[in-house]
Amino acid sequence: MMQGDQRSGSMFVFLGVLAVALFCLDIMLGSVAIPFKEVFRIITSGESDNRAWLFIIEKIRLPKAITAILAGCALSVSGLQMQTLFRNPLAGPSELGITAGAGLGVAAVMLAGGSSASMYAISQLGISGSWLIIGMASMGSAAVLSLILLIAGRIRDNVILLIVGVMIGTITLSIISIWQYFSQPEQLQEYIMWTFGSLGGVTGYHLYVLSAVVIAGLLLAFASSKSLNALLLGENYARSMGLTVGRTRLLIMFSTSLLTGSITAFCGPIGFVGIAIPHITRSLLGTSNHRVLIPATCLTGTVLLLLCDIIAQLPGSQTVIPINVVTSLLGAPVVIWIIIRRNNLRSAFS
Amino acid sequence: MINPAAILETRALAIGYRSSGHERTVAAQLDVRLQPGNLVCLLGSNGAGKSTLMRTLGGLQPALSGQIIIDGQPLGALKPAELARKLSLVLTDRIDAGNLTAREVVVLGRTPYTGWLGSLSENDHSKIAQSIEQAGISPLLDRHMHQLSDGERQKVMLARALAQDTPLILLDEPTAHLDLPNRVEMMRLLHTLARDTRKAILLSTHELDLALQTADEVWLMHADGTLLAGLPEDLVLNGSFETTFARNGFSFDRATGTFVIHRPVDTAQIYLEGAVGPVFWARRALEREGLGISRYRDAPCRISAADTPDGFEAEIFFENLAFKVSSVQELIRQIRPLFPLR
Numbered sequence: 228m229m230q231g232d233q234r235s236g237s238m239f240v241f242l243g244v245l246a247v248a249l250f251c252l253d254i255m256l257g258s259v260a261i262p263f264k265e266v267f268r269i270i271t272s273g274e275s276d277n278r279a280w281l282f283i284i285e286k287i288r289l290p291k292a293i294t295a296i297l298a299g300c301a302l303s304v305s306g307l308q309m310q311t312l313f314r315n316p317l318a319g320p321s322e323l324g325i326t327a328g329a330g331l332g333v334a335a336v337m338l339a340g341g342s343s344a345s346m347y348a349i350s351q352l353g354i355s356g357s358w359l360i361i362g363m364a365s366m367g368s369a370a371v372l373s374l375i376l377l378i379a380g381r382i383r384d385n386v387i388l389l390i391v392g393v394m395i396g397t398i399t400l401s402i403i404s405i406w407q408y409f410s411q412p413e414q415l416q417e418y419i420m421w422t423f424g425s426l427g428g429v430t431g432y433h434l435y436v437l438s439a440v441v442i443a444g445l446l447l448a449f450a451s452s453k454s455l456n457a458l459l460l461g462e463n464y465a466r467s468m469g470l471t472v473g474r475t476r477l478l479i480m481f482s483t484s485l486l487t488g489s490i491t492a493f494c495g496p497i498g499f500v501g502i503a504i505p506h507i508t509r510s511l512l513g514t515s516n517h518r519v520l521i522p523a524t525c526l527t528g529t530v531l532l533l534l535c536d537i538i539a540q541l542p543g544s545q546t547v548i549p550i551n552v553v554t555s556l557l558g559a560p561v562v563i564w565i566i567i568r569r570n571n572l573r574s575a576f577s
Numbered sequence: 578m579i580n581p582a583a584i585l586e587t588r589a590l591a592i593g594y595r596s597s598g599h600e601r602t603v604a605a606q607l608d609v610r611l612q613p614g615n616l617v618c619l620l621g622s623n624g625a626g627k628s629t630l631m632r633t634l635g636g637l638q639p640a641l642s643g644q645i646i647i648d649g650q651p652l653g654a655l656k657p658a659e660l661a662r663k664l665s666l667v668l669t670d671r672i673d674a675g676n677l678t679a680r681e682v683v684v685l686g687r688t689p690y691t692g693w694l695g696s697l698s699e700n701d702h703s704k705i706a707q708s709i710e711q712a713g714i715s716p717l718l719d720r721h722m723h724q725l726s727d728g729e730r731q732k733v734m735l736a737r738a739l740a741q742d743t744p745l746i747l748l749d750e751p752t753a754h755l756d757l758p759n760r761v762e763m764m765r766l767l768h769t770l771a772r773d774t775r776k777a778i779l780l781s782t783h784e785l786d787l788a789l790q791t792a793d794e795v796w797l798m799h800a801d802g803t804l805l806a807g808l809p810e811d812l813v814l815n816g817s818f819e820t821t822f823a824r825n826g827f828s829f830d831r832a833t834g835t836f837v838i839h840r841p842v843d844t845a846q847i848y849l850e851g852a853v854g855p856v857f858w859a860r861r862a863l864e865r866e867g868l869g870i871s872r873y874r875d876a877p878c879r880i881s882a883a884d885t886p887d888g889f890e891a892e893i894f895f896e897n898l899a900f901k902v903s904s905v906q907e908l909i910r911q912i913r914p915l916f917p918l919r
Contacts, residue, residue, distance in 0.1 A: 314673050450693065452694065452695065453688065453691065453693060453694060453695035456685060456688075456695060457685060457688050459673075459677060459685070460670075460672060460682070460685060461668075461670045461671075461672070461673070463637055463666070463668055463670055464666070464668065464670065464685075466636070466637060466657065467635060467636070467637070467661060467664070467665060467666040467668075468661050468665075468685065468686070468688040468689055468741065469657045469658040469659075469660065469661030469662075469688060469689040470657065470688070471657055509676060513676075514676075514681070515676045515677045515681065516681060518694060518695060
């Protein structure tokens with residue numbers, strides 16, 4: 228135990244330092260490189276001699292870096308919760324169609340509302356608009372999640388559950404496609420841009436709303452850590468240790484839907500973070516204790532998403548590649564590594 | 578006789594499955610009591626409903642009718658958190674969480690007592706240490722669950738149940754998948770635990786001979802859905818074991834407390850005499866060969882077996898012949914041609 232504690236402790240310090248370093252780097256790098264001294268001055272005092280740099284940092288890079296942190300924490304913690312809840316190493320928001328569910332919620336807002344409800348119009352709506360889109364996306368996630376949970380009760384096989392998840396994701400995407408087919412070109416372009424994923428679209432009060440929802444979701448997840456630990460031994464054991472499994476499941480679902488829904492609403496579907504980060508964190512810390520894992524997963528998620536964001540900037544160039552592409556390029560190999568390293572998927576979720 | 582308060586009692590309990598209005602009763606009219614400090618073995622052939630009974634008593638599946646009373650209160654009236662302090666389970670469920678260390682699993686046993694974040698108090702730590710010692714798993718603590726053998730994993734799960742600190746422990750087939758030394762070890766451990774900690778322990782098992790040796794009481798489940806409770810010796814003597822496990826091709830032998838798989842196909846033509854050990858093992862070998870053992874000394878063949886420093890020695894008398902043999906194998910080789918199979 229002592230060894231484990233020390234290992235976790237030094238890992239926390241390492242990840243924390245790495246996160247801070249990458250945060251600074253993320254703000255420094257981009258189409259224009261800003262020296263560290265200037266970045267430090269702008270963040271601490273909010274002043275700079277260079278007005279352009281001040282604007283870039285305050286209005287673009289700082290919100291984007293904060294969004295990256297929020298997305299990293301939210302997606303990886305919901306992935307962690309889902310892997311424990313479904314007892315499945317390959318569970319994750321995008322793998323089981325939860326992100327697609329959120330996408331359906333977003334599509335409902337963007338495509339159904341006619342031209343008046345484009346993303347632009349929603350940003351004009353201000354706070355109530357961001358609540359609307361978060362609410363719809365979370366509801367979409369929750370709908371898919373409850374459907375999967377219902378099916379998971381009947382299916383014990385991990386691989387089959389995964390196939391069912393992929394199918395439900397496909398159905399959801401098909402519904403969105405029908406919607407797209409009957410939509411205006413401008414709306415379509417907007418929606419398709421959204422599906423590429425972007426951390427840069429969240430500014431001003433949207434950022435406050437998003438932060439509030441994500442923090443609430445994370446606190447809820449942390450509060451469930453004892454129940455999540457009990458669930459590691461399976462539902463029967465959890466019940467025998469006094470856990471009200473139904474209520475716990477609802478709480479975990481609520482938190483997962485909030486986290487996945489809100490991030491997906493604003494940043495688009497970001498793949499592979501949710502499935503890969505929990506595995507990376509577990510092997511870094513060598514523990515399955517959620518009280519340690521949840522904060523650690525947040526840190527690892529932060530590190531990875533900041534890294535992905537830096538790569539997506541293609542520092543020094545004028546172009547930016549979609550964040551979804553970068554996370555998939557980094558995340559998919561991790562998933563393959565998980566499958567290869569552990570031949571028996573059934574015993575690999577923790 | 579003073580009858581101490583039972584920790585577990587069932588009254589006219591019926592167990593089984595209920596799905597969309599359709600009921601399938603597995604067993605009914607179950608009236609049993611479990612006293613503190615007793616080790617009770619639940620026996621019955623496959624499909625008799627042992628697991629269903631264990632699951633129902635453990636609160637994992639609802640009873641069809643009747644009552645289960647735990648520590649004076651009906652099972653249904655207990656909140657999950659209250660029940661978790663009265664009853665702990667060791668199930669046959671596979672543990673998928675291979676990355677948990679043995680210690681982490683034992684710590685999970687304290688779940689009913691810890692606060693919302695699961696932080697451990699002084700008392701929790703001492704209970705955990707005590708359970709680890711009782712189950713004898715201190716060398717395993719830092720190993721991961723997937724690195725443990727079946728026997729070791731089972732002991733860790735027992736330690737977890739002990740850490741839950743309940744007066745009643747139910748174990749569903751704790752000796753399944755274990756090799757013989759581990760089975761004996763597990764039963765011995767449970768027997769000592771029941772005696773030393775005054776816990777009531779109920780386990781289902783297929784290990785008849787181990788159950789007969791260690792159980793304070795045996796609950797025999799019949800395939801027809803009835804249950805007989807009693808001292809193992811009484812159940813053997815009144816023939817309950819024989820009826821419960823009656824099958825074609827083998828039978829339960831009241832005299833030795835074991836199953837006789839190979840019924841003598843021949844009439845008893847051999848008389849065995851001599852030292853207890855050699856006679857016992859010679860008899861097993863002869864019966865396996867389908868040769869009946871006679872109770873009468875004037876049987877056509879008489880074997881006189883004796884203990885020697887080398888283990889075994891016997892003399893065979895058949896009609897006017899006499900042979901000496903120095904192993905059971907040799908004995909069989911000599912006897913076999915004398916009684917050709919019909």
